[in-house]
Amino acid sequence: MSNTGSGHDETKRDFLMVATAAVGAVGAGLTVWPFINSLNPSADVLALASIEVDLSTIEEGQSITVTWRGKPVFIRRQTAAEIADAEGVDVATLPDPQAYGDRVTKPGWLVMVGICTHLGCVPGGQKVTDNKGDFGGWYCPCHGSHYDTAGRIRKGPAPKNLEVPEYNFLSDNLIKIG
Amino acid sequence: MSSKQFKNPVANWVEKRLPVISPIHHTLFEHPFPRNLNFMWNFGSLAGLCLVIMIVTGIVLAMQYTPNTADAFGSVERIMRDVNSGWLLRYLHMNVASFFFIVVYIHMFRGLYYGSYKAPRELLWIIGVVILLLMMATGFLGYTLPWGQMSFWGATVITNLFSAIPGVGDAIVTWLWGGFSVDNPTLNRFFVLHFLLPFVILGVVILHILALHTSVSNNPLGIEIKGPQDTISFHPYFTIKDMLGVCVFLLLLCAFVFFMPNDMGHPDNYIPADPLVTPAHIVPEWYFLPFYAVLRSIPDKLMGVIAMFAAIGVLFILPWLDRSPVRSARFRPMFRVMFWAFLVICYILGTVGAQAPDNVYVFVVPYLFSFEVSSWMTVLTVGQITTALYFLFFLSLPILPLFEKTKPLPASISEAVLSKSEK
Ligand code: HEM
Numbered sequence: 001m002s003n004t005g006s007g008h009d010e011t012k013r014d015f016l017m018v019a020t021a022a023v024g025a026v027g028a029g030l031t032v033w034p035f036i037n038s039l040n041p042s043a044d045v046l047a048l049a050s051i052e053v054d055l056s057t058i059e060e061g062q063s064i065t066v067t068w069r070g071k072p073v074f075i076r077r078q079t080a081a082e083i084a085d086a087e088g089v090d091v092a093t094l095p096d097p098q099a100y101g102d103r104v105t106k107p108g109w110l111v112m113v114g115i116c117t118h119l120g121c122v123p124g125g126q127k128v129t130d131n132k133g134d135f136g137g138w139y140c141p142c143h144g145s146h147y148d149t150a151g152r153i154r155k156g157p158a159p160k161n162l163e164v165p166e167y168n169f170l171s172d173n174l175i176k177i178g
Numbered sequence: 179m180s181s182k183q184f185k186n187p188v189a190n191w192v193e194k195r196l197p198v199i200s201p202i203h204h205t206l207f208e209h210p211f212p213r214n215l216n217f218m219w220n221f222g223s224l225a226g227l228c229l230v231i232m233i234v235t236g237i238v239l240a241m242q243y244t245p246n247t248a249d250a251f252g253s254v255e256r257i258m259r260d261v262n263s264g265w266l267l268r269y270l271h272m273n274v275a276s277f278f279f280i281v282v283y284i285h286m287f288r289g290l291y292y293g294s295y296k297a298p299r300e301l302l303w304i305i306g307v308v309i310l311l312l313m314m315a316t317g318f319l320g321y322t323l324p325w326g327q328m329s330f331w332g333a334t335v336i337t338n339l340f341s342a343i344p345g346v347g348d349a350i351v352t353w354l355w356g357g358f359s360v361d362n363p364t365l366n367r368f369f370v371l372h373f374l375l376p377f378v379i380l381g382v383v384i385l386h387i388l389a390l391h392t393s394v395s396n397n398p399l400g401i402e403i404k405g406p407q408d409t410i411s412f413h414p415y416f417t418i419k420d421m422l423g424v425c426v427f428l429l430l431l432c433a434f435v436f437f438m439p440n441d442m443g444h445p446d447n448y449i450p451a452d453p454l455v456t457p458a459h460i461v462p463e464w465y466f467l468p469f470y471a472v473l474r475s476i477p478d479k480l481m482g483v484i485a486m487f488a489a490i491g492v493l494f495i496l497p498w499l500d501r502s503p504v505r506s507a508r509f510r511p512m513f514r515v516m517f518w519a520f521l522v523i524c525y526i527l528g529t530v531g532a533q534a535p536d537n538v539y540v541f542v543v544p545y546l547f548s549f550e551v552s553s554w555m556t557v558l559t560v561g562q563i564t565t566a567l568y569f570l571f572f573l574s575l576p577i578l579p580l581f582e583k584t585k586p587l588p589a590s591i592s593e594a595v596l597s598k599s600e601k
């Protein structure tokens with residue numbers, strides 16, 4: 001930086017200007033943050049973040065829907081045919097490639113968030129009478145997304161497979177989601 | 179402002195201390211309005227009337243409404259059944275919301291036809307587009323308040339649009355919701371914002387009018403005012419004309435409010451919200467349908483969202499896209515044809531947005547007729563064609579002047595008006 005020769009110490013003045021503006025901007029940012037952050041999930045909402053589910057009543061080929069964090073979670077005890085079908089797919093051809101084994105903790109038990117990864121509708125397929133789409137899994141009527149028997153996206157506008165939440169088996173018949 | 183002298187001594191007393199009388203006086207008696215304004219110029223003041231009705235009905239509704247997921251649906255039913263005149267206030271609020279959009283859409287198509295967005299009115303137009311966006315936000319937020327099935331799933335789908343943003347999308351959606359799904363925190367903030375935004379709109383409307391008074395109204399000929407012979411005062415000429423418009427508006431409004439109050443809404447919104455069951459076919463309010471059709475036409479999530487926002491965003495740059503020096507479509511033979519084609523495209527997009535994507539497309543004119551155009555045209559195909567045409571309209575505007583031979587413009591407004599009355 002050069003002195004313009006006008007008699008004023010421009011460098012020092014510039015520095016003070018920039019420093020003041022910077023401190024002001026940081027201060028404004030720090031002040032605004034609590035306001036913005038107050039809109040994020042509060043402690044009581046976060047406290048409801050995990051649930052336990054008893055699986056002992058679910059027969060092969062049956063599904064149940066439980067509520068977790070205000071969202072439906074699909075739990076399905078798959079039939080041998082469904083498992084074979086899900087394993088038989090060439091993973092490389094999928095829009096969101098994921099092997100069957102990576103979507104389950106214990107083969108035969110499918111646990112997924114029942115929310116379409118397009119814009120958040122609940123796909124049909126839990127009930128025997130529902131339309132299960134072209135791939136025999138779930139079908140979202142909102143904009144036409146088809147999911148296969150492992151809940152992977154196969155056709156339609158949804159970009160990703162149905163989300164698998166964090167969960168673990170506490171015992172053979174009890175899981176903890178979240 | 180130089181202080182003026184009025185006949186009324188109270189007006190004089192106030193004006194000396196607070197200069198609010200002279201701007202009103204100026205607008206009514208001195209500001210030049212083109213003498214050839216037609217009925218298309220009624221829709222601005224009608225939009226203002228709508229805003230006032232929305233604020234007045236909204237405030238009394240808010241005194242009875244409960245923004246809590248457990249009680250919201252019930253409180254709206256209470257308004258309908260138990261609150262004195264509650265049904266009237268709610269039906270007014272619901273139907274004027276729809277009429278507001280009809281009025282504003284006509285107002286905008288008017289601007290498009292007569293080239294009102296061109297210099298020196300670019301900013302006036304842009305402020306208008308901002309008002310449209312704020313109205314859309316307000317309408318969307320209001321529709322969630324009754325907490326019916328369409329409220330809930332509409333809110334879910336629209337907030338999820340932001341999840342398409344790479345990287346931060348999911349964090350933004352969680353932030354919007356204040357939780358992990360649309361729930362009580364969401365309803366609470368939506369209510370507050372729905373209450374607040376109309377007053378923001380009011381502020382922006384004032385800017386809109388300030389810009390209008392600076393650049394002066396456009397007119398059906400699209401030529402500048404040359405002198406006092408081209409203009410008349412607002413009062414009594416436009417006060418009376420606007421009042422006639424208001425009468426017609428109120429007649430139509432009453433027809434809906436008293437005889438078919440739910441026609442412009444969706445019956446599923448009388449089913450309480452259920453986070454575990456999505457209705458078989460969710461649709462937004464009718465005024466969002468064309469944009470919803472654009473969203474669904476693009477098979478990719480992110481691109482669909484971008485296209486939808488671009489469909490509105492393109493209006494911001496319209497003043498610079500259209501390079502023809504002639505404003506009014508009356509003197510632009512090609513633009514005129516394109517304008518009507520564009521209107522039809524927007525209408526078809528609206529009908530597309532209302533139908534399920536995999537079905538065969540049915541052309542509908544409500545209350546009048548509907549027919550299948552062709553059994554091989556699905557809703558998706560028609561949506562994709564019309565979406566392409568929608569954008570093509572805007573993209574062809576910059577090159578249009580190269581091909582278009584415009585008709586000669588009249589020398590002045592008064593000359594055109596007088597020669598017409600001589601015929
Ligand atoms: C730009 C102006 C406004 C628009 C476009 C608008 C739009 C809407 C819409 C579409 C609904 C849903 C109606 C239904 O299906 O039941 C609604 C509901 C509601 N609005 Fe507004 N509104 C506006 C201004 C206001 C204002 C200023 C207030 C309060 C100060 C307000 C308070 C309410 C309340 C309490 C409800 C819920 C009760 C009901 O559903 O009828 N609105 N609004």
Ligand code: FES
Pocket residue numbers: 116117118119120121140141142143144145156157158
């Ligand atoms: S929300 Fe499921 S396809 Fe759009």
